[in-house]
Amino acid sequence: MSHSLSPFRLSRPTFVAAAILALFAGGAVLWAQVEGDRGIAPIASSGDIDITGIEVDVRGDNAEDAREKGWREAQRKAWEKLGGPSISDGQLQGLVVAVVIEQENIGPRRYIARLGITFDRARAGALLGASGRGPGSAPMLLVPVTRSAGVYTVYETRNPWQRAWAEYQAGASRINYVRPSGAGGDSLLLSFGQTGRRSRLWWRNILDQFSAADVLVPVAHLEHQWPGGPIEGTFTARYGPDNTYLDQFTLRAENPEQLQPMLAQAVQRFNTIFERALADGKLKPDPTLDLGTVEAEPALQRLIEMGRAALARDRAAAAARDAAAEAAEDSSTPAPAPQPAETAQAASYAVQFATPDAGAFDASLSAVRAAPGVRGAAVTSTAIGGSSVMSVTFAGSQEQLAAALRARGFTVRQSGNSLAISR
Structure with missing residues (x-):
């Protein structure tokens, strides 16, 4: 007895259950790409003046007295760093809006600290002789790239470089930073691979998502000498869709505890580089990113220009051939083409003609209109690189029209009620 093996089939309920399971599995895979604790929201920016990294080491009668003296000394050092005029401690205290403990x-009688001092711009500006920041930049999308142990990271995971930019008080900067939080789909849109893309259309779509005009790419290359040891940082400033180089510098942290202060210092250095580039006219938004100007990418623009040049050469060659053909016709005595009878009634005929380029199109149309007996020719279908069709009004029969076109140098093929001509 033989047994036939029937193909495996799922019942309808089983198939529906499998489809739902696959749908949820696919959704889980997609969600896994964006889930996780990766976003760091940037702090709110103000227009105040921030001076960071002020080192103090003072002694006092007790811990509270030492701390108070340390804060006053930090305020004086920050004011001197701004280049402010000599004023009393009371006046200086009135300009300070915040002391940031970095x-x-x-100790019992000693205070050692690194502090940041924030001055009110409205009150300090008059004494400093500058109440404004000067013209600011267009909105610039910030893409902070970290390279560590051979891996490039932007927003895939929370990292110290992202935190340093999120905590930066950018209100006093002339650069209008657009700082994504890195949460949700930001890690999919803004990756290290995106910085190497040159497609203006792709960049325009991303910049529109964040209401930005151009992009800034501060790159931090961190090298750990050994676990718990010094960290060497090489920082490179780049900008624009072509990842254009601006400047580079190096910093060193003696241990992992000093990494975040080093990165905060690097952010300040980057801001100085970007502001200098803005003053030099380098940070103007790339015009190829502006959809209003409809400017093509440089590579595509070069291809268009090459195509236009080739078309111009083809037209010139076609014009030279036509001139040579007309000269040959003038010097010869071709047999007269049959002339339609004066009383012949005009009729319209469809004529298909080869148009490999625009020059051939114009030459064929002009030659047909100049044929004896032709009272008019109108193009009904245009196909540059193929065959176009015209409607010819002719005083005579189709055979007489074919003879007239042959006299103009065309090869004529008759098919039913239409003609096909070529040279």
Whole structure:
């Protein structure tokens, strides 16, 4: 007895259950690409003046007295760093709106700290002789890239470089930073691979998502000498859809605890580089990113120009051939083409003609209109690089029209009620 093996089939309920399971599995895979604790929201920017990294080491009668003296000394050092005029401690205290503790160690009678001092711009501006920041930049999308252990990271995971930019107080900067949080789909849109793309259409779509005009790419290359040891940082400033180089510098952190302060210092250096580039006219938004100007990418623009040049050469060659053909016709005595009878009634005929380029199109149309007996020719279909069709009004029969076109140098083929001509 033989047994036949029937093909495996799913019942309808089983098939529906499998389809739902596949749908949820696919959704889980997609969600896994964007889930996780990766976003760091940037702090709100103000227009105040921030001076960071002020080192103080003072002694006092007790811990509180030492701390108070340390804060006053930090305020004076920050004011001197701004180049402000000599004023009393009371006046200086009235200009300060915040003291930021970056790091501090408090002893019984000693205070060692690194502080940041924030001055009110409206009140300090008059004394500093500058109440404004000068013209600012267009909105610039920030893409902070970290390279560590051979891996390039932007927003795929939370990292110290992203945190340094998120915590930067950019209100006093002339650069209008657009800082994504890195949450949700930001890590899919803004990756290290995106910085190497040159497609203006792709960049335009991303910039529109963040209401930005151009892009800034600060790259931090961090090298850990050994676990728990010094960290060498090489920082490179780039900008624009072509990833154009601006400047580079290096910093060093003696241990992992000093990494975040080093990165905060690097952010300040980057801001100086970007502001200098803005003053030099380098940070103007790339015109090829502006959809209003409809400017093509450079490579595509070169191809268009090459095509136009080739078309111009073809037209010139076609014009030279036509001139030579007309000269040959004038010097010879061709047999007269049959003339239609004066009383013949005009009729319209469809004539298909080869148009490999625009020059051949114009030459064929002009030659047909100049044929004896032709009262008019109108193009009904245009196909440059193929065959176009014209409607010819002729005082005579189709055979007489064919003879007239042959006299103009065309090869004529008759098919039913239409003619096909070529040279």
